[in-house]
Amino acid sequence: MVAQLATRLMLTDKLTRPLTELSGGEWQRVHLAAVFLQVWPSLNPYARLLVLDEHATGLDVAQRVALDAMLKVLCQAGLIVLASAHDLNHSLQQADDIWLISKCKLIDAGDAAGVMQPERLAPVFCIDFQRHRVGESDWLVPVSE
Known part of the structure; x- marks a missing residue:
């Protein structure tokens, strides 16, 4: 399982490097691998919940896509x-449901x-937004004055 996680998180070529030589994004992926080992269904069939805080910090776009794919696998499991x-x-x-929180208060929740x-985001962030459809996806764009 460690080899699979290293491959999925693009860490295979980093396994022989000293920890002191890892970048911030590489460290983030090492930490994520450690977390996944604790909750991966085949290793821990009792795991039910994974809590992540700013889990994509320091990851480039390819690494983020790989992480999103792994999170989907966990959700499907x-x-x-x-x-x-x-x-x-x-x-x-990526999210199924959102909890919009501001100043420790739940502002809105739902799909x-x-x-x-x-109109829901503007009061929280004190800026206006526009929502645009591009292909099959919606995108939020902050509106500058």
Whole structure:
């Protein structure tokens, strides 16, 4: 399983390097691999919940796509993944449900498409947003004055 995770998280070529030579994104992927080993269904059939805080910090776009694929596998296996994130478009694209929280208060909750509306986000972030459809996806764009 370690080899599979290393491959999926693009860490295979880093396994022989000293830890002191890893970049921030590489360290982030090492930490994610350790977390996945604790909750992976074939290793821990009792795991039910994975809580992540800004889990994509330091990852490039290819690494983020690989991480999203792994999280989908975990969700399909029955785990609940609860993740905090500040990337609104990534959350809109990847989340099933959103809890919009501001100043430790729940502002809104529900399916991602419903919560991630410009009129709901504007008061939280104190800026206006536009929502645009590109192909099959919706995107949020902050409006500058």
